[in-house]
Amino acid sequence: MTTELLLQTNFYQYYSGKTGLTIADFEKLASYFDFREIDHNQLIMRAGEVCKHILFVEKGLLQLFSLDEKGGEHIMQFAPENWLLMDRSSMYFNEPSTYYIKALEPSTVVFIQPAFLEEAGKINYDFTCFTETALQRNIHFLQRRINSLLAMSAKERYLEFVAMYPQLLLRVPQWMIASYLGITPESLSRVRREIAKDSF
């Protein structure tokens, strides 16, 4: 990829904006990341595999999910543009993942090797801080998710989802949003009708 093209990517803008990593740094680290085109419905990782890459969504939409014994799909996370996605614990402990990663739209995904983070951290101290903060934000996000599954009504969960992923409402089928929220599609329809009424 030419310097000019790289400068225009979400990937470059995301990391340079948050950490001050320069375009020269990116070019030095080029062997640690790789832009790939992923088809709609293509699986990037299967349960049983070890997660080897941090995925940055340049364009499109990915999901991390598990399958139960009856084939039911349970959505852990959506990742639209500018989101990072991985199974951290599979990667860190080098253990088979229990999750799948799939593209919900034709997507461009940056496959980042974990060594990218280490090497970038050596070049730029802000990068190390950013990575550490990202880890803590991840914990915050997971805790909130547990709390919302335990303590929030279907309506509260849906409103939280809308605030977090406003751009996904038109891109993801309703049953998947219900799966993410841990509610039935019928509950989601009811909640959406209630909210529509409240708006008048």
Add this chain to the structure above:
Amino acid sequence: MTTELLLQTNFYQYYSGKTGLTIADFEKLASYFDFREIDHNQLIMRAGEVCKHILFVEKGLLQLFSLDEKGGEHIMQFAPENWLLMDRSSMYFNEPSTYYIKALEPSTVVFIQPAFLEEAGKINYDFTCFTETALQRNIHFLQRRINSLLAMSAKERYLEFVAMYPQLLLRVPQWMIASYLGITPESLSRVRREIAKDSF
């Protein structure tokens, strides 16, 4: 606390066993931790406060929970002997917690200042690795919890709980276990009856 008493604590044995921190190191770091007696039902942290300490349970049992608008209690975590408890994201981001921490039994709790981790890491490199691994294990644990709330039956959740916290079944009232599992007390009773039948 005398050296001899400190040597006998769970706190010393836990960290020295996992990281090789010596008793001399502990004595050097003594200003960063503090053993306190906590009464049954005493609150250690309230929602709205910033979490300032990492809590190590020397003896007894703590819980981390949230309250909803109707006063319903939602249990994020139990912490019996040798467990660490804190609201990591409140501590890291210096933001008010949404959780409460309370003793479910008369307890002895070590209040650890975050500086303990930093200073111990300077003394002993294994300690830094252990802390990093603990963070990743925490993420693993939170992910599993979300997956169990989304994807597992009441029976599967209960069996997972029994495997993780075998010693708690007789120490915690049933309604609290149901709250932790995100199921009704009635579902929990049904599951327990089913399991009792299966055992014959």
